Amino acid sequence: MILHILTKYRKFKSAESILRKVLVSGSIDLPSKLFEAILYSYRLCDSSPRVFDSLFKTFAHMKKFRNATNTFCQMKDYGFFPTVESCNAYLSSLLDLHRADIALVFYREMQRCRISPNVYTLNMVISAYCKLGKLENAVEVLEKMDSMGFSPTVVSYNTLIAGHCDKGLLSSALKFKNLMAKNGLHPSVVTFNSLIDGFCKEGKLKEANRIFSEMKAVNVAPDTVTYNTLIKGYSQEGNSEMGNRLFEEMSRNQVNATIVTYNALILGLCREGKTKKAAHLVKELDRKRFVPNASTFSALIEGQCVRKNSDHAFKLCKSMIRSGYHPDEHTFNMLISCFCNNRDFDGAVEVLKEMFERSFALDSSILSDLCLGLCRCRNEKMVKLLCSEMEARRLIPQGFDMAKILSPCSSGRKLNIRK
Template sequence: MPPGPRACPAFFGRLLKTGIPTNIVTYSSLFKCLCDMKRTDEALDVLLHRMSDDLANVISYSVILKSFCDNGRSQLALDLLQMMAKKGADHSPGVVSYNLVIDGLFKEGEVSKACDLFHEMIRQGVVPDEVTYSYIINALCKAGAMDKAELIVRQMVHNGVQPHNRIYNTLIHGYLTLGQLKEAFRLLKVMRSQGVMPNVVTCNSVMDYFCKNGRIKEAEEIFYSMTVNDRKPSIVSYSTMVHGYAIEGSLVDMIDLCELMARDGVVPDLHCFCILISAYAKYGMMDVAMLFFEDMLKQG
């Protein structure tokens, strides 16, 4: 029986003492084991001080980079990435390594450092991919810097990377969050002109905007057009419409939509149940609210 995760480092130590040759697969298994146990510092020590430079590769570094980022230690990941770049061609970080650290920095709110690293990777001759661009664009949209986000999209296209749904959805959501419906619809036209069709996520964003701004009929048009265009509404789509009806006080429409959900085999999630219970409680219909509460418990 192979050693368990906690026995792995000790087992590796005994293996080294036997003189049996080790290879990159052996080390990669050790690094993964240590990182899974949140002993990333030990993995880094082995990589830097017990593993020969000719054996270490970018994959070994990436395991440790990811572990640092996953555990909120992106500054250490950034330091390691910069160390890799200084070691020369054999250890130069690629786009995957940069993506790991950029994403980690953004998640920790280090927007300036992440953007600096993005520009640094370009200076180092590493070509960003769609994942890299999506991280940058998402951060800019969250900050409301839509002009800068669109500038990055233009740079992305210039570099031969075609934006897909995820990029456009992020931009559209950004404009809708700022209440700039005209700009959101402009992007919808751009999407279609480039052969990128709006998906369920796109529709949900626009529906959510309409529902929150008292334009329930326009939200309905989008919702019911989804099935015509072979875009099956998701639980998020249904929850968005249920919330819109709840805001309007349209309880009959809300029940009709719940029946449609049942016919389509879409099971309400916790969020959807909470909207229903809250809506009926608000209008003093506690008996109906309790029925939904009991149904929620039955659904697990």
């Protein structure tokens, strides 16, 4: 009855606040019965249909999708339809949980129910298509906006620019930036960050730097994301000097550094084998009250591998696991490759067993090198055991021919390895 009174007098936020508290407290065992209870007292209280909308919107904000969907269906059955704002809350929550496919299904249902979208709805539809890699459909929505009575916003263009950058379609992304300016919209920091990230991922740092310069020229202040993206780009190319210059500029401009900034700097130093300087930066993390994470450890492990210190690299890997972080496939492959290059095949096997426990498959060429090394050390038995375990765990990498490895290995002939 309180909900009916609040919604009747358009106190929607208060109604939603009460609903949220009730649902969080768990004082109602079956949220699905809420609709029936509200429906039963609806006519008694001479209520507003918005009471059902508040229920749907609250479920959407709380990411209770099953309850939200059921409420939407029940509303339709009784001739009630949610507002576009509530539908947008539902779409937004779906996108946050990476359910772009369901978001598009729901949008089509909105169209069938003749719930008119607004510009925020269409921006989320563009985002959903971009997340699914359906860029042509996303562009089509943008082109139809005018005929639907809406003007594309900065967010509309930014979403398309990011979608094209993710696919490496950088020339198309730049065209949308130019079209954006042509339509009287000013590129934002998000626009420039997406383009810089796109060029950095493609290793086109000269172009990324050009976008960075353009950004400053039009008085769009670079933020933490801008600097982190560029520092990481230069670090991956092994240019720690340029990364450090950007870090100094970042400090001068009073842009806050994060653990991501330091990880990028550490990676750049490690890729150049400058492990002492990297260790100095790790000490600085404590002073800044940043906690080393998986990326910090991975960068340090890579630095030791570059210096061919396989034992030290493996110790760091164990320390990483003890700290509650999980090495990824790239880190394990790098470690095993380092052990193989040092002809420490027992150490490589130890790392491989750690990979087995995490159901990771080793790179085919590195596995071939390991098996060849073990056979040369007359340890054919270990090769058979490893191949047998990989087969049992279904971890045979693509391109690795186990039969060709085992047959010559057991007979002592020269190995015929397909990489």
